[in-house]
Structure formats: structure tokens, C-alpha cells
Amino acid sequence: MVWKILRSKSESDTKLIAAIRNFAGFTPSNLELYRLATLHSSIAKPNSKGLKDSNERLEYLGDAILGAAVADYLFKKFPYKDEGFLTEIRSRIVNREALNLLARKIGIGNIVQFDNKNLHLQQVILGNTLEAIVGAVYLDKGYLRCKKFVIDKLIAPNYDLDEIVNSNSNHKSKLIEWSQREGKIIRFEIVEVKKSKNRKEFTAQVMIDNEAKGTGYGNNKKKAEQDAAFKTIELLQIQNTE
Structure with missing residues (x-):
């Protein structure tokens, strides 16, 4: 079944589906969401209303969903810690620097679409693209599946919570x-x-x-x-x- 899906798509779509399956563990139901999630504004074209279709709206949504999923996870992981502690640890997990590193690690750089004439642009947009993908997963699969993706595929395998708690992030x-x-x-x-x-x-x-x-x-x-x-x-x- 998966092979039939891949065979019917373009080469870029096949690459995108394979990447999502690799880092998320599922096949996208609405591929258009993920195409949009990986499209940076530097190459986005205006739509019929004169607005650029890029991943910025999905990034906004994904930022909120990612923050909520991590907050939920930490709330249950540390039942006796106060809100100041929880807020600090969440910020260390979802700050721009950490998300850029995580996105690079899981291969977002291989699927993001951007103006590659700008040599350093990819270094600063990977985290934004990852947030947009979280937004796409939320719209495609719903909140519970998205939260599972965030915790099981992004946080648990890639972050050492003990190290984060005990580290100086300055x-x-x-x-x-x-x-x-x-x-x-x-x-x-x-x-x-x-x-x-x-x-x-x-x-x-x-x-x-x-x-x-x-x-x-x-x-x-x-x-x-x-x-x-x-x-x-x-x-x-x-x-x-x-």
C-alpha cells in the first residue's frame, strides 16, 4: 500500500513522504500540509489573493502546539516542581537554538524549500520549519497523535532531561x-x-x-x-x- 502511494507521487513528494515516515513514524494523510510546512517565504509565490503561501501560518500554529505538548509532558514528569521550574525547562527545550539543532539532527534540512542563494538562511529556518511540521501533523492527525509525535519522536529520543535540568543554558x-x-x-x-x-x-x-x-x-x-x-x-x- 505504501509503495503504491510513493509510486504515484513526484520525486519531491516521494522524498517528503519518506522523510516524514523516517522521523515521525507515519505516512501523511494530507501531503499538501507538509508541502506547505516545508516551504519558506523566501521562495513562496503569491496566491490568487496576492498573499504568499508559505509555512509561516503553520509555524505559528506549530509553535503553540509544541509548547502545549511539552508543557503537558513536563507537568506530568515533574509533579512536585513549581511553574517557574517548568517554564524554564520548557524554554530550554523549545528555544530557537535547541529547535534548530533538533531539526538539523532529524533531517529537516533535506526537505526544507528555501532560497539557497542565501548561504546562512537554512541555519536559521530549520527550527521554524520543524514548528510548521508540528502544525501540519496537528491538522493532519489531530492533537493526541501530534502530542505523541512530539514526545515519542522529538523529545524522548533527542533530549536528556537530567542534563537539561542541571545545565546552565547561559x-x-x-x-x-x-x-x-x-x-x-x-x-x-x-x-x-x-x-x-x-x-x-x-x-x-x-x-x-x-x-x-x-x-x-x-x-x-x-x-x-x-x-x-x-x-x-x-x-x-x-x-x-x-
Whole structure:
């Protein structure tokens, strides 16, 4: 049955179906939702109403569904923790940096459709695309199936909750502490700010002793600097700085 479905589709649809089956564990019922979920606004074309059909609306929906599913999971996982703790752990799981890494790990980069002339665009849109796919799963399969996908396929296999609970997520602070111990001169520079219709995209660069290290991206200065710090820590292999 699955082979018949795949055989009747185009090569791009076959690739998309195979990818969804690989990371989600099911065959999509409404493939159009997933086509839209992987379509970035950089190549989206206007529809009959003059609006671009891209994944931005699904991203909005998926962000809310993902947050609700993770909140539900943490609420039951930690029955004696207060709301401040639960909010912090959820933010560490669903923040832009973490979602970009997760999306890259499960292969979203192989199916996202975007303007590939922009060299760094894919690095900052993978998490958004993953949220859009969550929105597509919700519309295609319903909330309970979507929640199961989020927990069983995204969270449980890819996150170490004990490590998340015990980790310091302030990468910038960790990097500054390391530089002080090592006698290095460190600074963070915002090297580019791109503006689109609905958002800004900041590019941050870490400089250590005037040498460029990690480059980070985010929708505000703080997130871009945190992303740049995280990538520098990985680059220099100094994850454990406490």
C-alpha cells in the first residue's frame, strides 16, 4: 500500500513522504500540509489573493502546539516542581537554538524549500520549519497523535532531561567566564541585521583575541549572541566551563 502511494507521487513528494515516515513514524494523510510546512517565504509565490503561501501560518500554529505538548509532558514528569521550574525547562527545550539543532539532527534540512542563494538562511529556518511540521501533523492527525509525535519522536529520543535540568543554558556567560580564566579578550559583535515584513534577523560574531569564532543568528540581539556563544563553545570544545 505504501509503495503504491510513493509510486504515484513526484520525486519531491516521494522524498517528503519518506522523510516524514523516517522521523515521525507515519505516512501523511494530507501531503499538501507538509508541502506547505516545508516551504519558506523566501521562495513562496503569491496566491490568487496576492498573499504568499508559505509555512509561516503553520509555524505559528506549530509553535503553540509544541509548547502545549511539552508543557503537558513536563507537568506530568515533574509533579512536585513549581511553574517557574517548568517554564524554564520548557524554554530550554523549545528555544530557537535547541529547535534548530533538533531539526538539523532529524533531517529537516533535506526537505526544507528555501532560497539557497542565501548561504546562512537554512541555519536559521530549520527550527521554524520543524514548528510548521508540528502544525501540519496537528491538522493532519489531530492533537493526541501530534502530542505523541512530539514526545515519542522529538523529545524522548533527542533530549536528556537530567542534563537539561542541571545545565546552565547561559552560553554567553559560560564563554565569558572561560575567557577570563584563560586570559583571552572576548567581544560580541552584531555584524548584520536583516529586516523582512514581519521580523528582524540578527547575525552575531564572537571575536576572541581579535579572531573570529562562532557566528550566531536570532530574531533579537540577545538570542543571536547566545547562539554565537554556543557555537564557539562547540568549536573550541569547552562545553564544561563550570
